Amino acid sequence: MLGRSPSAHYYDAPQRHIAIDKLVTRMDPDGQQEKKYYRVRPARWYGGIVTADCSGCGLLCKFCWVKDEVMANPATSGRFYTPKRIAGELLAIAKKRRLSQIRVSGGEPTIGKKHMLQLLHHLQGYGLNFILETNGIPIAADVGFAKDLSAFRDFMHVRVSLKGCDEEEFSVLTGARPEDFKLQLKALESLLDAKVGCHPSVMSSFSTQDSFNALIRRLKDIDPKLSQNAEVEELILYPHVVKRLKKYGLAYYVGHEPDQVPADQI
Ligand code: SF4
Numbered sequence: 001m002l003g004r005s006p007s008a009h010y011y012d013a014p015q016r017h018i019a020i021d022k023l024v025t026r027m028d029p030d031g032q033q034e035k036k037y038y039r040v041r042p043a044r045w046y047g048g049i050v051t052a053d054c055s056g057c058g059l060l061c062k063f064c065w066v067k068d069e070v071m072a073n074p075a076t077s078g079r080f081y082t083p084k085r086i087a088g089e090l091l092a093i094a095k096k097r098r099l100s101q102i103r104v105s106g107g108e109p110t111i112g113k114k115h116m117l118q119l120l121h122h123l124q125g126y127g128l129n130f131i132l133e134t135n136g137i138p139i140a141a142d143v144g145f146a147k148d149l150s151a152f153r154d155f156m157h158v159r160v161s162l163k164g165c166d167e168e169e170f171s172v173l174t175g176a177r178p179e180d181f182k183l184q185l186k187a188l189e190s191l192l193d194a195k196v197g198c199h200p201s202v203m204s205s206f207s208t209q210d211s212f213n214a215l216i217r218r219l220k221d222i223d224p225k226l227s228q229n230a231e232v233e234e235l236i237l238y239p240h241v242v243k244r245l246k247k248y249g250l251a252y253y254v255g256h257e258p259d260q261v262p263a264d265q266i
Helices: 012-023 068-072 083-097 113-123 137-141 147-154 167-174 178-193 207-223 222-227 239-248
Strands: 025-027 031-044 049-055 080-082 101-104 128-136 154-160 198-204 231-233
Touching: 012 025, 012 137, 012 178, 012 231, 031 083, 049 083, 049 113, 080 083, 080 154, 080 239, 083 101, 101 113, 101 207, 113 128, 113 147, 137 178, 147 154, 147 178, 154 178, 167 178, 167 239, 178 198, 178 207, 198 222
Parallel strands: 049 101, 101 128, 128 154, 154 198, 198 231
Antiparallel strands: 025 031, 031 049, 031 080
8 A cells, every 4th residue: 555656755764863852952051951842631541641742753754643833843842841840740640630650742752862861760769650652763773772761660661653564664654764664673672682661562554464464573583572562553533644644645544533542542
């Protein structure tokens, strides 16, 4: 179903993450790395999870649920938070809503590595679970990242969201270089090596069963745990997503209305 234009120009995914980092992070005088967030909220996913939505991602997934204005303008979306301040807001909502899970979403949480590590430090010791949702690119591109995250493995689990099932699908869905797909797999390998709890989720709405099966075999070759724990992620048809898919002429096999997402994907 997916077809690549021979004239397409792909971007370098690690480099684009670095460029976005410069737009959405800054250092404060105390050595804290501030990062931009545009929303903090309780969300229905994972059975209930407090979520801080950060601005900016180094990929440009055509199916991304983030609104166009935030995707296109991370530098002007949201406002800067110190790690301590965003941790405080997350903990306050968790207490008020009696939720025990926390995540950062809405963009790529691992942009601003220092901020992420400082945020985890401020969240450690409260008996909560932190789910790090990432596309994996910054973790793969930085040899020390997975090891640094391992300091928080007592309360953190990493979900690496794979954009399609192979290099071809990845490049069509994100516009990034096909070879950068391997970085997503490399992130999983690095996390396993650092003994950080992790699993892959797979955006499979644009994939044939054959390509999905081939990915499962690749994951199994890395570690059978990855293939056993692979999670299926399917398209949610928010109006702005439908509009974007039409603009790109991107067809899908499976998609769900926002109020009809299968229970096992919430
Ligand atoms: S990696 Fe996630 S946040 Fe970034 S563009 Fe893709 S779906 Fe959106």
